[in-house]
Amino acid sequence: MVTCAGCSCLCTDIVVKDKVFNACRRGASIFRNAENNKAKPKVDGKEVDFDTALNKAIELISNSKNLAVYGLDTVPLEAQELAIKLAEKKEAFIDDNSSFCLGDFVEMILKKEIPTTTLDEVKKNAYVIFYWGTDPYNSLSRHLSLYTYYPRAGKRQRGYEEDRFLVVVDVRKSHTAKLAKKNARFIQVNNDLELIDGFISALDGKAGNYFKDVSRIISEMKRADFNVIFGGLGLKYGLNSDYSRFLEMVNKMNEISNVYFLPAGFHANMRGFNELMFEKTGFVNRYSFREGKASKDFEFKNLILNDEIDTALIIGTDPLNSLPFEVARKLSKIKKIVIDPKNTFTARTADVVLPSAITGYDQGGTMVRSDGVRIEVEPLKEGDVSDISILKRILEGI
């Protein structure tokens, strides 16, 4: 069995023979399409041998006055460590997708500002399960079946029919919300804070927003000693970076029962990057090794918009495809070195492309699941160039 690094579930039970077994559609397509659209070593758009591309990458990084290292959420911890060392050596900026994704939630967990748990404990114990601002049916396809609503395990042998209570909070009726039928509630919100206020009022014994739904959920929470809230991007953006009322609500909920929090829905090893950065710097992302601090200004997209960098080392991500047009337009004007297994949109416009391996397919290493559990990933086959070997050689060369 191999591990799929398609999302932060990091499923360890994937079987690849003539077909792919156990994976969701996204996971299966990673293994099925591993040999398609592969990146080739390139300098200025022309195919070259690998060492020529590597030497050009070393030259560009060495000559850079203001380097940013960006991406890293799909590569193992061992490669992330080397990238952080490289950023430190060059006094560069370093950032990953978590700065516009769920990094704030991981930071609250690492700072112990919110009680948390593991997915294995959720599977054995959780009764009320919130999915707040996230649609795991599409973004973490096996989350519900492996760990939350459907498993029969531990104290929850009667499964979702009687032993779990699902709460879906979203601005629209997502696919996950459509599952909320028996033992479930779907709450459609316009503003997350209104629902948070509703919970706080009800927990204070007062009638407030969404009273009917909120009072039913609170009485369900009291029936169990283990409830969990999975927060996604909808919650993060709904709170607009001010988490104080949300934390107050979780603390109040913990006065009536045990309520834990886990982030839901991000790249395979985003939490790994956040943990390494936190251990080294006390911050999870958006860091400048020259300034010795983190700042919103050091977020990759802001660095580009403010013309702060001359060169970007982009590892395992495709910002030209994912960042807003205005950022992408400016990014196309600076030097770019792309390390990626695939011929992405960004790779097609890069000054240097270094093809790397796919974690779980032709490179192994350590990844950190969304709940902080470390997973040793064994590759299906050994590839020629791993992210670890590329970054090691760059680090030695600069």
Ligand code: SF4
């Ligand atoms: S849920 Fe995520 S880790 Fe599991 S098979 Fe699907 S993409 Fe891969």
